[in-house]
Amino acid sequence: MLRMSTDVQVAMVSHCLGGLPEEACGLIAGDPALDAVLAWYPTQNVARSARVYTVDPLAHLRADRDAESRGLQIVGVFHSHTHTDAYPSPTDVTQAPDPSWHYVIVSLRDVQPVVRSYRIVDGLVEEESVVIRTHVAQAS
């Protein structure tokens, strides 16, 4: 399960829409024990592509430091699929950097954006539920 606030969900989708026609991406941070998104970091897709993404490495470093300064850690990545389902592509699976992360995909294929989240462990993909609440507290 991955919990996030409506504000984070809207901002994440908005960042992805703003990246069109290219894929957009960013990082999410939280307390790994809580499975909740408590901060998010929009980053540039330095691949500048409608088919692939690469999180700007320097933005990743800065996000990592900022998360740590808030007592959080990077717990996942989100990116958009501009013309396909919100399901990990073979590239997403082979390049998944961390089995503890949440992999959020925002599909912009249809008029209504679709947000789904996955765990990717040893090449195996498992969807997890995304729970949207008005507020997601740091201590719960």
Place this chain on the structure above:
Amino acid sequence: MPVDVRLPTVLRSQAGGRSTVSVDGSTVGEVLQSLISEHPGMGEQVLNPDGSLHRFVNVYVNDDDVRYLSSLDTPVKEGDEVSILPAVAGG
């Protein structure tokens, strides 16, 4: 000379959950070799079998990507922070 190394989440379990460890070295390569000798499980995730930097790993000295400096020969001094992060990419 001790240098702090920030570890990515995927490697922290091999360092007792710590996000930063202190190891010796005067270049990035020496720092990574010290790190791997203390935590051998990190080896194949950071370096290729030929000793070069793994393609899916980015290493920084402070704010500078070592691939734009002298890669593993990049010098480090006391007080520098070496950060290891996974390249985050997909399709």
